[in-house]
Amino acid sequence: MARNTRQQKILELISAKSIETQDELAEELARAQFNVTQATISRDIKELGLIKVTTPEGRQKYSREAADAQFAGKIVSLFKHAVISIDRALNIVVIKTLSGGANSAGLMIDKLNIGGVLGCVAGDDTVMIVTKTEETAEGVVNALNAILN
Numbered sequence: 001m002a003r004n005t006r007q008q009k010i011l012e013l014i015s016a017k018s019i020e021t022q023d024e025l026a027e028e029l030a031r032a033q034f035n036v037t038q039a040t041i042s043r044d045i046k047e048l049g050l051i052k053v054t055t056p057e058g059r060q061k062y063s064r065e066a067a068d069a070q071f072a073g074k075i076v077s078l079f080k081h082a083v084i085s086i087d088r089a090l091n092i093v094v095i096k097t098l099s100g101g102a103n104s105a106g107l108m109i110d111k112l113n114i115g116g117v118l119g120c121v122a123g124d125d126t127v128m129i130v131t132k133t134e135e136t137a138e139g140v141v142n143a144l145n146a147i148l149n
Helices: 003-016 022-031 038-048 069-082 102-112 134-148
Strands: 050-054 060-064 083-089 092-097 117-122 126-131
Touching (some): 003 022, 003 038, 003 060, 022 038, 069 083, 069 134, 092 102, 102 117, 102 126, 126 134
Antiparallel strands (some): 050 060, 117 126
């Protein structure tokens, strides 16, 4: 299968599960019908910028290289101050923001790496998020509303 498809699957797996080793990642990929070598996994980890982080339980797991906490906090703050409303229509989530706030809101959506989100497009005061299913869209709305509150 294509490298991009495999790497997207890796990102989905590390978001959904605490994967500690390349062997565990190889097993999960095999279950998902991706048969790859350890060298390929190592290369994918490097290309994706994955790092090991410590979980609250004190274990290690792969994670996307995160922005520092200060930057992340600023993005959340911008999101909270810019968003006027969040709604959905079938599998599309629409976020209305103050004028000029859509890019900040879209950046946060991208950084969240929510599974099932196919893409996010930001204009001046509107962000459109396309999801795979209506259920995913509902989950996105709930997650974003939780951030606002």
